[in-house]
Amino acid sequence: MCYHRFVVRACVLVVAAALLAIAAAPAAARAPTVTIRxxxxxxxxxxxxxxxxxxxxxxxxxxxxxxxxxxxxxxxxTTGTGTGDAITRPDGSFxxxxxxxxxxxxxxxxxxxxxxxDQVVTTVDAVDPSRAPIDLTVGASVTPTGxxxxxxxxxxxxxxxxxxxxxxxxxxxxxxxxxxxxxxxxSIAIKRADALGPGxxxxxxxxxxxxxxxxxxxxxxxQLTSDTTVKATVPSTVDHDSTLRVGGTVxxxxxxxxxxxxxxxxxxxxxxxxxxxxxxxxxxKVSAEASLLGPGRHGLVVLAEPREAWLRASxxxxxxxxxxxxxxxxxxxxxxAFAATALTAIGFIWARRRRDRRATEEATREAAPGHAAPVGxxxxxxxxxxxTLRRAADxxxxxxxxxxxxxxxxxxxxxTLTLGAAGHTATTSDDGRFAFEALxxxxxxxxxxxxxxxSERFTVTIPHRGELRGARVDLVPVRERAFAIYxxxxxxxxxxxxxWGIWSPRQIVDHVRTRRPPPALAALTSAIEELxxxxxxxxxxxxxxxxxxxxxxxxxxxxxxxx
Numbered sequence: 001m002c003y004h005r006f007v008v009r010a011c012v013l014v015v016a017a018a019l020l021a022i023a024a025a026p027a028a029a030r031a032p033t034v035t036i037r038x039x040x041x042x043x044x045x046x047x048x049x050x051x052x053x054x055x056x057x058x059x060x061x062x063x064x065x066x067x068x069x070x071x072x073x074x075x076x077x078t079t080g081t082g083t084g085d086a087i088t089r090p091d092g093s094f095x096x097x098x099x100x101x102x103x104x105x106x107x108x109x110x111x112x113x114x115x116x117x118d119q120v121v122t123t124v125d126a127v128d129p130s131r132a133p134i135d136l137t138v139g140a141s142v143t144p145t146g147x148x149x150x151x152x153x154x155x156x157x158x159x160x161x162x163x164x165x166x167x168x169x170x171x172x173x174x175x176x177x178x179x180x181x182x183x184x185x186x187s188i189a190i191k192r193a194d195a196l197g198p199g200x201x202x203x204x205x206x207x208x209x210x211x212x213x214x215x216x217x218x219x220x221x222x223q224l225t226s227d228t229t230v231k232a233t234v235p236s237t238v239d240h241d242s243t244l245r246v247g248g249t250v251x252x253x254x255x256x257x258x259x260x261x262x263x264x265x266x267x268x269x270x271x272x273x274x275x276x277x278x279x280x281x282x283x284x285k286v287s288a289e290a291s292l293l294g295p296g297r298h299g300l301v302v303l304a305e306p307r308e309a310w311l312r313a314s315x316x317x318x319x320x321x322x323x324x325x326x327x328x329x330x331x332x333x334x335x336x337a338f339a340a341t342a343l344t345a346i347g348f349i350w351a352r353r354r355r356d357r358r359a360t361e362e363a364t365r366e367a368a369p370g371h372a373a374p375v376g377x378x379x380x381x382x383x384x385x386x387x388t389l390r391r392a393a394d395x396x397x398x399x400x401x402x403x404x405x406x407x408x409x410x411x412x413x414x415x416t417l418t419l420g421a422a423g424h425t426a427t428t429s430d431d432g433r434f435a436f437e438a439l440x441x442x443x444x445x446x447x448x449x450x451x452x453x454x455s456e457r458f459t460v461t462i463p464h465r466g467e468l469r470g471a472r473v474d475l476v477p478v479r480e481r482a483f484a485i486y487x488x489x490x491x492x493x494x495x496x497x498x499x500w501g502i503w504s505p506r507q508i509v510d511h512v513r514t515r516r517p518p519p520a521l522a523a524l525t526s527a528i529e530e531l532x533x534x535x536x537x538x539x540x541x542x543x544x545x546x547x548x549x550x551x552x553x554x555x556x557x558x559x560x561x562x563x
Contacts, residue, residue, distance in 0.1 A: 039064040040061055040063055040064055040070060040118065040120050041062050041064050041219065042059065042060075042061050042075070042109050042120045042122045043061075043122070043218075043219070044058075044059045044107060044109060044122060044124050044217075045058040045059045045060060045093075045133075045216065045217075046133030046214055046216065047105070047127045047133070048132075048133045048214075049129035050097065053099070053100070053102075055097070055098055055105070055129045056096075056097050057084070057095070057096055057109075058094070058095045058133070059075070060088075061073055061088050061094065064202075067202065067219050067221040069091040070088060070117065071089055071091065073088045073111060074087055074111070074112065075087070075088060076109075077096050077108070078107070078110075079099065079100040079101075080100070080106050081101045081105075084096040084097065084098035103128075104127060104128050106123065106124070106125045107124045108122070110122075127214070128214065131209065131211075131212055131213055132155045132214065133216070134153050134160070134162070134207055134214055134215075134216040135154045135155070136151065136153050136207055136216035136217065136218045137151070137152045138150070138152075138205035138218045138219065138220050139220065141222075142222065142225055145189075145192060146189065146190050146191040146192040146193075147189075147192075147222060147224060148187050148188070148190075149180075149182075149187070149189075149190060150186075150188070151164045151184040152184060153216065155213065159185060160184075161183050161184055162183070162207050162210075163182075164182060164183070164206060165179055165205070165208070166179065166190075166204070166205050167206070168190070168194075168195050168202070169202050169204070170196065170200065170202065171200045171201065173527075175519055175520070178195065178196060180194070192224065192226065192253065195224055197254075198224050198226040198252065198308070198310045198311060199223075199224060200221065200222075200223055202220075203219065203220050204217065204219045205218050223309065224310060225310045225312060226253040226310060227253050228250055228252055228258060228311055229252075230250050230263070230302050230304045230315055231248045231251075231316060232247070232248035232300075232301075232316040232319055234300050235321055236322065237322045237324065238324070239324050240290055240291055240295060240326040241290070241291065242290055243287050243288070243289060244273075244290045244293070244321065245287050246265055246288075246300065247284065248263075248283070248284060248302060250278050250304045257278070257280070257281040257283065258311065259279060260277060261282070261284075261304050261307070261311075262304075262305045262306075262307070262457055263275065263277070264302070264303045264445065265286040265300060265301075266302070267300060268293075268298050270420050270421075271419065271442060271443075272418070272442070272443050272459075273288035273293070273300075274286045274459065275443075275457070275459055284302075288443065291323075291326070292442070293321075295325045295326070296322070296323060297320055297321070298321055298323065299318045300318070300319050300320070301315050301316050301319070302315060307544075374404045374484065375476065376456055376475050377458075377473070378448075378456060378458040378472075378473050379474070380468060380471050381399070381468070381472075382467070391465075392463040394464050395441070395463050396437045396439065396469065397435070397460055397462070397471070398433070398435035398469050398470065398471070399433070399469075399470055399472055399473065400428070400433045400470075400471075400472055401413040401415070401428050401432045401434065401450065401474075401475060402432050402475070403475060404474035404477075404480075407474075409430070409431050410432050411430045411432060412428060412451075413427070413432070413450035414448070415427075415428065415434045415436075416447045416448075417436060417444045418444065419439075419440060419444045419445070420442075424436055439462045441462050441463060442461075442462060443459050443460075444461075444462060446460055448473045449475075452479070452538050452539075453475035453478060453540070454475060454476045454477075454478055454540045454543070455540060456473055456474075456475060479538050482532060482542070482543060482546045483532055485543070485546050485547055486525075488550055488554060489553035489554055490512050493512050493521075506533070509525060509529050513525060518553075518556050518557075520549065520556040521557075523549055523552075524546070524549040
């Protein structure tokens, strides 16, 4: 009897221990919380000794990416023999009087950080407070060929020309950089190529100091823009029942081809006839049905709309095309229509089998999303066999928007349609659905966007035969697109390539850091870590910078830098 009671009690204890282990397992496996903060620059301005043996320390605290002053923040100042505190003004500047010993001193500035801003420490050794302080300001403006930088240096309110060094870097990194020298008080012209090309640039001006004057530094941020040029080739004649094809290039102010620019073919009445996207070399091809223009002579232009804010839109010169008159259909077409009906039935059966096979492949991909880069896009519905035989008469457009990785519906996404001056916008419901009715005939330009996702652009032709009812638009999360870009640079550092689909993103980033990556890959890894693991909603405008960093990292590896 005692034996049986002992066995029962032992079983109860074993079951209780197992339940506790199961309950504790999720907590142990829970991923760590990562908080990403904004970065700041803490710059020492001037140090000047007072009559009572103390020093007046001035400086600024600015946001690194925008050079905007951070006001209301606490700064701790040390001079080796004394400490002091200051609160930054609205423009980020601060000033404090601190005890200091004789001769040169080491000045330390420390910002402990705050909500959303990372901590930063700056130390400047062997500062001579007896040297006259220099007030240095830097300004920049955009010119047709680049930027014009003006540096002003004054001491006690009196202008003083001094030699300065100007360093240009991206706003979010210290490399790559370009240095230029000049004299303060004079405008310094810098070509666009020497300013690292179009984009957001941080300009830092520095006076190194001399026997009678202290060193000084100042920073500003500028958006370096560039015009674009569209050259299009329009055929002189085209048949009424054929396809009109227009090709050309989009280049920037330096004559380089611009990639991923949306180009739109416009008719006489500014009606959109078709659209496309430029390739890596800036070339494009746009197609449209000539029947949309009608018989006669028409003037066409191509409109280029870059995604990047620093590239300006442009359009080509007018090209003229003559569309021939429509020709009656021969009797052979009627006979061919009956044969086409039979072929359509066979094709419908084949398409159904192909759709089932594609669904199986999609299910396999969704079961292991880490093995392939996420793909977004527009997919029209598959009309029934009967509807394919009807004439195009449907003037509606309806469907659903979903997230491409987990195939979940996206609520609150915006679907925008434009045709010339006309425009319509709809917001998706909780199940990701949207609908438009009574649309005018023509080629509508569609844009689908949602916070934290890469927007999709495509065209829809109205009227249609039902293929735009039940359409689907997949949007790729910005984080997933950025991590797919990261793969091209980070994959060689993994022990085995197949681990990319097995390890989590956190494991991959941590592993790359342990390998002590070279500068370009380290900068890319930091940018990916901030974008992917931040609690903030990622914006697709950050992707060009990620692609640029990935290109630099790959070029760095190709050049022979050890990884």
